Amino acid sequence: MKIAVYPGSFDPVSNGHLDIIERASKVFDHLYILVSLNPNKKYIFSDEERLSMMKIATKHLANVTVEASSNLVLNFAREKKATVIIRGLRNYFDYQNEITLFTFNRSIDDSIDTFILFPSANNLFLSSTSIKELVLFGASIKGYVPEGLEAMITEKIKKQG
Numbered sequence: 206m207k208i209a210v211y212p213g214s215f216d217p218v219s220n221g222h223l224d225i226i227e228r229a230s231k232v233f234d235h236l237y238i239l240v241s242l243n244p245n246k247k248y249i250f251s252d253e254e255r256l257s258m259m260k261i262a263t264k265h266l267a268n269v270t271v272e273a274s275s276n277l278v279l280n281f282a283r284e285k286k287a288t289v290i291i292r293g294l295r296n297y298f299d300y301q302n303e304i305t306l307f308t309f310n311r312s313i314d315d316s317i318d319t320f321i322l323f324p325s326a327n328n329l330f331l332s333s334t335s336i337k338e339l340v341l342f343g344a345s346i347k348g349y350v351p352e353g354l355e356a357m358i359t360e361k362i363k364k365q366g
């Protein structure tokens with residue numbers, strides 16, 4: 206059984222994240238999504254909101270489980286018997302970040318590998334920040350966030366200003 210973990214903040218979840226999740230779920234027998242809880246990081250959405258948005262976004266995927274944890278990604282992966290961490294890579298800025306994380310994780314435990322997926326072309330420029338900006342400039346986020354979450358995400362970002 207091949208098990209993978211896809212960790213992230215998902216603040217909020219976007220169709221770029223979902224693109225990676227759907228493709229990884231076809232390759233692995235089981236995919237755990239780890240919604241990171243980091244008290245030192247400032248999120249727009251609460252921990253409960255980030256977890257419940259991800260559950261709604263992935264409810265059509267039978268081999269995907271969503272959990273929230275403040276555990277180190279490597280420890281979470283070990284707990285779940287996962288051997289692969291999935292990450293998405295859009296551009297050079299992601300590259301720098303991802304290769305640092307990859308090297309760090311491998312130096313601690315080389316039995317857990319990292320697989321990088323490039324997003325589909327229409328999600329290449331999509332980020333949680335660009336979703337926030339679209340809302341603040343009064344544009345629709347339909348097509349950028351998973352179905353059923355547009356209203357909730359728009360309302361929350363507007364409220365936060």
Ligand code: ADP
Nearest residue numbers: 212213214215221222292293294299324328331
């Ligand atoms: P983190 O705080 O861990 O970077 P994010 O939620 O921003 O959390 O991202 C989680 C993962 O999803 C990262 O690997 C990131 O590069 C990737 N990602 C973010 N946006 C996209 C996108 N539009 N397409 C593909 N991957 C993405």
